[in-house]
Amino acid sequence: MADVAEPRADPGRRPHLGMQAGELDGKWYAKYWNPVMAPLPEHVREALALGPQAPPRCLEFDAAGTLSDAGYHDLENGYSLFEDGAMHIATLTRMPGVSPAMLDWWFWWHATETQRYKLWYPRAHVYAEWSGDPADRRAPYRERYIGGTSFVDEYVGSALGELAIRFVRPSRFGFSEDSLGPDEATAVCGVVGLSRVPLDWGHLIHHVRRVRDGAEMRSRFWMGGSYVSPRGGASLTGELETAADDVRKLGAEHARAMVVHCSQEMNHLAAFLPEIFDEFTRDEGREQP
Template identity: 90%
Template sequence: MADAAEPRADPGRRPHLGMQVGELDGKWYAKYWNPVMAPLPQHVREALALGPQAPPLCLEFDAAGTLGDAGHHDLENGYGLFDDGSMHTATLTRMPGVSPAMLDWWFWWHATETQRYKLWNPRAHVYAAWSGAPADRDAPYRERYIGGTSFVDEYVGSALGELAIRFVRPSRFGFSEDGLDPAEATAVCGVVGLSRVPLDWGYLIHHVRRVKDGSEMRSRFWMGGKYVAPREGASLPGKLEAAAEGLRKLGAEQARAMVVHCSQEMNHLAAFLPGIFDEFTRRARRDEP
């Protein structure tokens, strides 16, 4: 794992969950803040009730590009655990009225301000900032986040993670980019690491494709175990080794929390994304010279 931004160093920051008084003052998107989140969809609750699934049902990372194929996989909701301590999670989110291009826009736009990030998951998101995001505001939406690193703090279950998510080209994860016309499909691909130490511990993909009434998002995470590695050839002394050891052995609690977190935030996003995207584009057109 490589191509990373430097670890974050901001010891004076005091993050908090939720919106504080005045935090949204003057923000045009303030009306999209809604701290009430819908219950988990029935298909996700049923998958969690089954517990860990057989490893052969899980998508191998080397075959991640097959998410771009027609149809569905054996495991679209749920999780699997592996002997090396790693886990794989899968979550399907139905997104009426949402286009793949909206998701490409969101993954660029949301990380510019912490308040935007909090819109996405009011019960879990704490902090967000970009490092190295492309500056060309006229580029296609996908090009605006690829190559950047999003520093985010968020709760997954009861654990607060301080993460660095490096967005990479879909082709790096096995997708044919010729098959990712933003009008029909996109694949948001990232390397997940820690933000304060140079350590990576997994991969994420959100594959989004058009369906009859909007889009469906098929999210996949591969975390822990063999995916834990020092960044850019760093060795593992002291603090880094301790962090790595804590991530090498993941279990059902972490996997379940990841499925719940992903389903909650993506369903919440789907509820307001068409509206906020439409308003953003109207404002952008109005501000054009």
């Protein structure tokens, strides 16, 4: 897979939360903008109250493919901190009326326009830009985003991050493609980096599986510490070394904010995803990607 290219220069861009006047003019999906967000689920609040968990309770990245197994892991909600500065994040989101295919569609559809990205998390999402070949509209939804990079600006807690998320094949993270039939399961897998400098600093997985009333998403993040590395053959010196120091050890406050961020954005998405997906698929040719 190709290394991430730097996003195009946009010196006039100023991050802002929410929708400004006129931002949704002419957008068929404008009615799905809802800045009112539900409270954190009780199971997430309980996990945060427990504080950092023992590292042995966490899923090791090399065992990520076991998310396809039946049942649950020891740590489904919460966070842990490691001696090298790395952190592990886990959240469980219940999504009534949602299917795995809807999530594959969303990760393709939302990434090409800032307004779509803001629908997802009105309190934190600021900007989105897509880098990659135009999607083949005849391809399965998962194939439309794998191999591309989503450049996003978003707040995690009070910190604004400028990120590059490279979507990779689930098999690269240890999943069997046979376990991810679009009607039963999907795994959205990405390498997380910085968008302004060639530096990666973590991995993410959103594993989605069918349950009786819809789907459930089990999200995992491995960030900082040993997951920090230059990309594209860059040397870890100067500005890049400074950037690496900033993300090697983020601490408990950032880990807690990541749990909150993931839970809020995914629960908010679940509230409107079935309806927006249904409306889109009724007339998929109405817009260009």
